[in-house]
Amino acid sequence: MKVNELPLSLVAFFLLFALESSAQHSTAWRRPNIKDLGDDYGWRKEDPNLYLTARADFDGDGKEDETFLLVNDKESKMGLFAQLSSLPGKKIKLDESDHKSWIEVMGIAVVKPGNYKTACGKGYWTCEKDEPAALNLNLPAINYFKESSANSFFVWDTKKKKFSRIWMSD
Numbered sequence: 418m419k420v421n422e423l424p425l426s427l428v429a430f431f432l433l434f435a436l437e438s439s440a441q442h443s444t445a446w447r448r449p450n451i452k453d454l455g456d457d458y459g460w461r462k463e464d465p466n467l468y469l470t471a472r473a474d475f476d477g478d479g480k481e482d483e484t485f486l487l488v489n490d491k492e493s494k495m496g497l498f499a500q501l502s503s504l505p506g507k508k509i510k511l512d513e514s515d516h517k518s519w520i521e522v523m524g525i526a527v528v529k530p531g532n533y534k535t536a537c538g539k540g541y542w543t544c545e546k547d548e549p550a551a552l553n554l555n556l557p558a559i560n561y562f563k564e565s566s567a568n569s570f571f572v573w574d575t576k577k578k579k580f581s582r583i584w585m586s587d
Contacts, residue, residue, distance in 0.1 A: 446487035446496060446508075453488055455521035460564050468524030473557035475580075476573045478503045484525055484559050484571075488517040495519040497561055499571070499580065511571050511580055512561065528558040528570055536584040552583060560585075 449469060454461065461467040475482045480502035488495050497512040514523070531554055537543060538550030552558075554572065559580075562568035567587050571580045 446489050446498070449486065449488050449520050453517070453520050455518075458521070461524065464524075464526065468526060471525045471527045471559060473527045475499065475557055475559065476501050476503055477556045477575060484511075486520060486523060486525060488520050490517070493517045495523065497523075497525065497559075497571075499559070509580070511559070511582070522564045522566075524562055524564060526560045526562070528554065528560045530554045530556060533570070533585065536586050539586070541584075541587050549583065 451458075454467070458467070461469075470483060470485045472481050472483050474480060475484070478501075482499065482501045484497065484499045486495060487498055493516055495514040495517045496510055499509045499511055500507070501509065533552045533554065535544075535549055535552060537545070537548050544550050552570065552572065554570075556573055558573070559571040560568055561571060561582075567584075569582050569584045571582055573579075574581050
């Protein structure tokens with residue numbers, strides 16, 4: 418069968434698929450490259466993943482999960498995403514910055530289980546009703562930080578089946 422003999426509906430399907438794939442690609446989030454990190458990324462060299470990727474069992478299912486910082490050229494944004502092994506193929510957006518240049522100063526790392534005082538627990542501000550003064554982590558968490566500045570932890574809430582953000586410093 419030649420192309421000009423294909424049913425019109427099949428041709429339309431392929432055209433629609435090509436257009437949709439092209440549109441998805443143009444707004445796609447991608448992993449940053451060295452050029453995206455700017456001229457002063459020496460602080461990243463102490464981490465084998467340049468603080469762009471962190472892996473641990475964040476949701477407690479016994480399988481390794483991955484978090485990563487991505488950039489979006491079309492929208493000029495940077496984002497923090499998680500990929501849980503229990504949800505294959507689904508990226509969970511945890512945070513989004515309004516300009517992709519934030520990739521130059523933002524990083525992620527794994528937080529080991531343990532006890533940690535939060536920002537309000539350290540006295541940076543008064544703890545709100547649902548804001549803990551301390552965390553007792555039973556699972557690894559994600560440390561999302563601005564180099565030499567503020568940080569927050571993203572902690573998996575097993576009851577709510579989602580990540581919660583807790584500020585650790587300002």
